[in-house]
Amino acid sequence: MKVENNSIYYEKNQVDKELNLERLTVEIKSKRRYIFFLVGTLMVISLINLYSVSDYEGKLFSLPMTLLFMFVGSTVGFFVSTLDYRKFNKNLFFRFIYFGSLGLLAFMVIAGRFFNGLGIVREINGAYGWIRIGGLGIQPAEILKLAFIILLAMVLAKGETLKEGVWVRIRNSSVVLVPFILLIIFQNDLGTAIHYMAIYMILLFFTNIKLKVVFSVIGGFGALGFGLLTFIYKYGEKIGGGYKARRIIMYVDGIINDGYTGNIDIGYQVAQSLLAFGNGGLFGVGYGNGVQKFSYLPEIHTDFIMALFGEEFGLFGVMLIVAMYLILYNISMNIAMTSKDYFGKYLVVGVAGMIITQVLINLFVAVGLLPVFGIPMPLFSYGGSSIITILTGIGIVLSVNNYTASK
Secondary structure (H helix, E strand, O other), rough: HHHHHHHHHHHHHHHHHHHHHHHHHHHHHHHHHHHHHHHHHHHHHHHHHHHHHHHOOOOHHHHHHHHHHHHHHHHHHHHHHHOHHHHHOOOHHHHHHHHHHHHHHHHHHHHHHHHHHHHEEEEEEEEEEEEEEEOEEHHHHOOOOOHHHHHHHHHHHHHHOOOOOOOHHHHHHHHHHHHHHHHHHHHOOHHHEEEEHHOOOOOOOOHOHHHHHHHHHHHHHHHHHHHHHHHHHHHHHOOOHHHHHHHHHHHHHHHOOOOOOOOOOOOOHHHHHHHHHHHHHHOOOOOOOOOOOOOOOOOOOOOHHHHHHHHHHHHHHHHHHHHHHHHHHHHHHHHHHOOOHHHHHHHHHHHHHHHHHHHHHHHHEEEEEEOOOOOOOOOOOOOOHHHHHHHHHHHHEEEEEEEEOOO
């Protein structure tokens, strides 16, 4: 009789497992469909918005190039989504991407600062961050955000598995963070360095480290940033801080003294961006009717692309786009929380954090709440490195989602 009962319980457990697996499979497919829909819709809206700029400026070349970037990024992302991400959580792979990434960033600094770029490293707005190959520009620091996330995911996952102490995990993750940050700052690319820091903070927040420790670390970096901001505002020009120091000074003046108004130098772009959002109102002036693209707002197809969208589609249009990114973030975080291993969890948290912080930084810059950093709007701004990086990151999220039901 006992054997019979065990047999009944065994069969019941097997049925329960099969039902749970079936339910989980349905959820996985549903999340995948939602991600495809959201990313696809954002790309279509992006192309429509970019056409509005390109049609006037005579830069229709940017439209086929963006289509090419999206095709390449989608192809790479789809390929990555078919891979088993767990196979890359190896020490050999860690060393390869760690030293390879830092080596590439060091090359950018050395070639740009000391060897006149060696014919391929380009200086743009004072930053040595681009490699020019033929007619294409590649920004390694943008693409290496994924390498940075993978490395941190490995370190934090190992810390969880081995139950390492809090400060041991912070120390080990800092071994990844600090060299990346320093080498990017040496490229004179403060905005990208800040974005790397934001990704790190989000990953740290979602560890099982006590929140008071996480907030202590965040507070420490926040106090350091505020102190640096104050120092640059007071003494930046006196010590020859250059263009980036003037940007920060203008940012503080814009917040405190309405310093953007009438400024024709550093604050001009932000002032025109604010005019675009103000002109758009709640519902916008209508597609194609924006005026800031008539050369009033320089480089509107890159960092300030949302100013045109806000002008033509209004506050509700911008809120719709932000809502789509938030839904994408929420789905990604759900995938992270249901992942079967820590490595997958931190991979998805890192990618989701990369995208949502990039959205927020870009919008805050456009409305004058942050200094102009040169951070593109994901999938919206013209730029191949950013588009390919974002779509590859989405591929990583889908890979983790696909293997959620695996043992």
